[in-house]
Amino acid sequence: MRNKCWTELVSVAVTLALVAVGGGCRKGGTAAESKYTGSWAQVPDILAQIGEPNIPSRDFDITKFEAVADGTTDCRPAIMAAIAACEEAGGGRVIVPAGTYLVNGPLYLVNDMELHLAEGARLKFGSKYDDYLPLVLTRWEGTQIYNYCPFIYAYRRKNVALTGTGTLDGQAKDAWSTWARKEDKGIETLRRWNDEGTPVVDRFLGDGYFLRPSMIGFLGCTNVLVEGVTIVDSPFWCLHPIYSKNVTIRNTRIDSHNPDNDGIVLDSCEYVRVHGVAIANHGACVSIKSGAGREGREMGWPSRNIYVHDCTFNAETAISIAGEIGGGVYNVFAESCLTGQGLRPALAIADERTREGEIAHVCYRNMFGLDVRDPNAPNQPPDVYAGPDVQLAEQGGTVTLGGSVVDDGKPSGKLTYAWSLIQGQADAVKLAAPAALKTQATFSQPGVFVLQFEANDGEATGRHFLIAKVGEQPEGMEGVARPVFPAGK
Numbered sequence: 212m213r214n215k216c217w218t219e220l221v222s223v224a225v226t227l228a229l230v231a232v233g234g235g236c237r238k239g240g241t242a243a244e245s246k247y248t249g250s251w252a253q254v255p256d257i258l259a260q261i262g263e264p265n266i267p268s269r270d271f272d273i274t275k276f277e278a279v280a281d282g283t284t285d286c287r288p289a290i291m292a293a294i295a296a297c298e299e300a301g302g303g304r305v306i307v308p309a310g311t312y313l314v315n316g317p318l319y320l321v322n323d324m325e326l327h328l329a330e331g332a333r334l335k336f337g338s339k340y341d342d343y344l345p346l347v348l349t350r351w352e353g354t355q356i357y358n359y360c361p362f363i364y365a366y367r368r369k370n371v372a373l374t375g376t377g378t379l380d381g382q383a384k385d386a387w388s389t390w391a392r393k394e395d396k397g398i399e400t401l402r403r404w405n406d407e408g409t410p411v412v413d414r415f416l417g418d419g420y421f422l423r424p425s426m427i428g429f430l431g432c433t434n435v436l437v438e439g440v441t442i443v444d445s446p447f448w449c450l451h452p453i454y455s456k457n458v459t460i461r462n463t464r465i466d467s468h469n470p471d472n473d474g475i476v477l478d479s480c481e482y483v484r485v486h487g488v489a490i491a492n493h494g495a496c497v498s499i500k501s502g503a504g505r506e507g508r509e510m511g512w513p514s515r516n517i518y519v520h521d522c523t524f525n526a527e528t529a530i531s532i533a534g535e536i537g538g539g540v541y542n543v544f545a546e547s548c549l550t551g552q553g554l555r556p557a558l559a560i561a562d563e564r565t566r567e568g569e570i571a572h573v574c575y576r577n578m579f580g581l582d583v584r585d586p587n588a589p590n591q592p593p594d595v596y597a598g599p600d601v602q603l604a605e606q607g608g609t610v611t612l613g614g615s616v617v618d619d620g621k622p623s624g625k626l627t628y629a630w631s632l633i634q635g636q637a638d639a640v641k642l643a644a645p646a647a648l649k650t651q652a653t654f655s656q657p658g659v660f661v662l663q664f665e666a667n668d669g670e671a672t673g674r675h676f677l678i679a680k681v682g683e684q685p686e687g688m689e690g691v692a693r694p695v696f697p698a699g700k
């Protein structure tokens with residue numbers, strides 16, 4: 212049901228006649244129909260400058276390098292061997308066939324390379340922190356540091372692509388996500404280094420600082436394409452291009468609800484097109500940044516010439532230009548995007564007093580919620596998602612549950628929420644805020660629990676279920692299925 216819903220939402224975002232809600236914006240249709248006049252006349256010029264990767268027509272199947280799709284064998288050595296062969300040959304496609312492959316550690320992309328996940332392919336990244344060493348250069352909330360490596364990492368590469376219809380699974384909810392409560396020391400340290408101008412070569416923040424890596428990081432890359440893949444359960448920011456130029460992100464899904472799971476973070480990037488993406492996450496769907504504090508201002512590396520259109524967003528904020536913008540943000544165009552009921556602003560422009568920067572020439576139109584569709588259409592139950600399934604190694608653990616809702620705004624636009632336990636030992640589960648959109652669940656006993664999240668619009672109710680497995684499970688429990696109820700019942 213969830214996949215079907217996302218498909219429908221993307222289709223709606225592209226095909227419906229839209230209603231402008233931005234000040235000074237003209238009513239119009241989709242991006243394909245829009246007349247680019249006035250400030251919008253820059254958009255065709257921006258698109259003309261965005262070059263996509265040119266990948267040689269050579270294929271390297273990871274199973275030919277002894278990758279095993281059993282979900283338990285570490286396939287990183289085989290995948291890296293395929294990437295090495297690709298590089299030696301002068302580039303090509305590294306293909307991940309259907310199946311589940313465990314990857315214990317990061318994958319390093321090379322020039323003129325496409326990592327292609329076929330339909331039914333799933334890369335599951337391991338959760339041993341030391342596997343993501345040695346530390347690599349990155350940016351963490353606007354400050355350059357050496358930190359744990361992103362799960363997929365490209366450093367100063369040209370012509371790199373991540374494509375296909377498969378899934379990248381960070382498996383972070385029970386491992387990396389727990390670091391969010393321990394990161395204060397690391398944040399304090401990197402901000403002090405930024406203020407004091409500590410040389411970047413001396414900024415190592417690994418063990419003991421608890422700064423989570425991004426899921427996918429492109430640093431200093433040119434001609435980047437991310438297309439079709441699904442990204443779930445990221446440790447931190449999901450897709451993070453830094454100092455990169457000519458970036459295309461299209462028809463990609465991001466569904467990740469761990470702390471600080473901003474979907475796409477464009478960090479000092481220029482000539483970027485984001486379109487046809489569907490994002491449900493914790494944080495901003497698209498976040499635009501350019502460096503924090505003193506370092507960001509002195510580097511003066513802006514994010515600019517960015518075009519976002521025909522997307523589906525369901526999170527706290529659709530597009531955010533906020534926080535680390537010391538290098539400035541210029542020429543951002545956003546239009547024809549569908550936003551969910553639980554989303555607050557479609558466009559947020561804000562900054563913290565201590566992290567100032569310049570923002571200029573931001574245009575948006577046709578950024579709208581589902582409640583502005585056909586006023587004569589009958590009321591539909593809210594489309595509800597309870598988040599990914601949960602697995603805790605030990606009893607006594609607490610997990611954050613983040614529901615998301617897309618609604619048509621009828622009959623009044625007011626929604627009520629409810630979390631409940633519908634299967635499992637009742638006194639073994641404590642819900643901190645059962646009537647909130649997001650809550651925490653604490654499990655005092657091992658077992659298999661089915662939790663329900665529902666949203667009611669005053670007339671109709673939408674429901675979704677997740678399974679929580681706590682502790683070791685008896686044999687035969689792997690295939691526990693969700694109960695299914697008709698919508699509105």
